[in-house]
Amino acid sequence: QKEVEQDPGPLSVPEGAIVSLNCTYSNSAFQYFMWYRQYSRKGPELLMYTYSSGNKEDGRFTAQVDKSSKYISLFIRDSQPSDSATYLCACTAGGTSYGKLTFGQGTILTVHP
Amino acid sequence: GAVVSQHPSRVICKSGTSVKIECRSLDFQATTMFWYRQFPKKSLMLMATSNEGSKATYEQGVEKDKFLINHASLTLSTLTVTSAHPEDSSFYICSARDPGTSGRKGRTQYFGPGTRLLVL
Numbered sequence: 001q002k003e004v005e006q007d008p009g010p011l012s013v014p015e016g017a018i019v020s021l022n023c024t025y026s027n028s029a030f031q032y033f034m035w036y037r038q039y040s041r042k043g044p045e046l047l048m049y050t051y052s053s054g055n056k057e058d059g060r061f062t063a064q065v066d067k068s069s070k071y072i073s074l075f076i077r078d079s080q081p082s083d084s085a086t087y088l089c090a091c092t093a094g095g096t097s098y099g100k101l102t103f104g105q106g107t108i109l110t111v112h113p
Numbered sequence: 114g115a116v117v118s119q120h121p122s123r124v125i126c127k128s129g130t131s132v133k134i135e136c137r138s139l140d141f142q143a144t145t146m147f148w149y150r151q152f153p154k155k156s157l158m159l160m161a162t163s164n165e166g167s168k169a170t171y172e173q174g175v176e177k178d179k180f181l182i183n184h185a186s187l188t189l190s191t192l193t194v195t196s197a198h199p200e201d202s203s204f205y206i207c208s209a210r211d212p213g214t215s216g217r218k219g220r221t222q223y224f225g226p227g228t229r230l231l232v233l
Contacts, residue, residue, distance in 0.1 A: 008154070036224075043117075043206050043224035044157070088156060099145060099210055099222060103156040 003027050006089055006104025015113050019076040023089035023104045026070065030091035030102075033065050035074045038086045038106065047087075048074060079111045115141050115211050119225035126197055127233055134192045134228045136207030142187035143209035147222070148180075151204040163190040163207075197232040204229050 006023045013019055021035075032051055036044035048063035050056050050072075056063045062075040072089055089104040116139040126132050136146055144165045149157040161182055162170040169182035179201075181193040190209075194201050206227040 006156075034222075041204075041227070041229070043119075043208075043226045045224070046221055049221065099147065100159055100162065101147070101157075101208075101222065102159070105156045106154075108154075 002105075003102050004089060004091055004104040006107055008105045008107060010108040010110060012110045012112060013079055015079060015081060015111055017079050017111070019074075019079050019083070019109060019111075021074040021076075021087050021089075021107050021109070023072045024070055025072070025091050025102075027091070027093070027102070028070075029093040031094045032092045033063070033072050034090045034092075034101070035061075035063055036088040036090060036103075038088060040086075044088055081111050081113055084110045115139075115209075115221075115223045117207065117209050117223045117225040119205075119207060119228050121228060122226060123229045123231075125231045125233065128198055129196055132194045132197055132230060134194075134205055134207075134230075136190045136192070136209070136225055138188045138209045138211075138223075141209075141211040143190075143211065144187060146184060146190040146207055146209045148182065148190070148192050149206045149208065151206060151227075153204075157206060160192075165190075194230065197230070199232045202230055202232045 004025045035048040038044045050063050050065045053065050053067045060077045064073040086106040088106045090101040118137045120135045146163040148160045151157045160175045163182045163184040165184045171177045184190040208222045208224045
């Protein structure tokens with residue numbers, strides 16, 4: 001079993017739709033949870049960063065973490081064609097393990113006009 | 114935000130040769146950098162942690178003699194793929210964290226644009 005599971009999709013939605021992306025993880029030591037966006041042939045770009053359980057909102061993006069169920073989500077409101085990319089969830093533990101990210105497989109998202 | 118660069122962006126080499134990839138933090142000093150590998154339509158897999166002034170720490174299953182890492186300064190880490198074979202063809206990405214900042218920004222890991230390696 002992979003430590004971080006993510007449905008690879010692909011996911012195709014019309015412009016303006018609400019997108020829901022999800023990951024599950026198995027390592028109870030994970031405390032920090034991130035969402036990255038990666039365009040084709042580019043390095044990942046940090047979108048959202050969350051510590052422990054809870055919600056965080058940044059513009060059209062909302063990240064949720066439920067540590068009790070080991071479930072993390074990213075919601076994109078009013079999706080735009082420019083949101084088309086691969087979205088990767090990532091987790092890391094604290095302490096000396098901080099920074100060693102474990103990624104999900106990534107979900108390919110296409111937002112069509 | 115912090116910027117991490119990689120060079121080259123793309124390299125094609127013959128089987129058996131060695132290839133060096135550079136990762137630089139452009140506007141901050143990074144005591145720790147990370148090297149990842151990504152296969153097409155797959156996730157990033159951490160290969161090793163590069164520590165300035167000391168030996169790199171490799172993840173399980175990664176051959177340290179195959180993938181040589183040197184973190185010679187606070188702004189530069191290099192990954193050398195030795196005696197490259199076609200199965201080493203992949204997208205190699207480095208990342209770094211700016212320890213000089215605190216809070217969320219200090220925990221943010223900045224990724225380079227990646228290096229695409231093709232071994233013929």
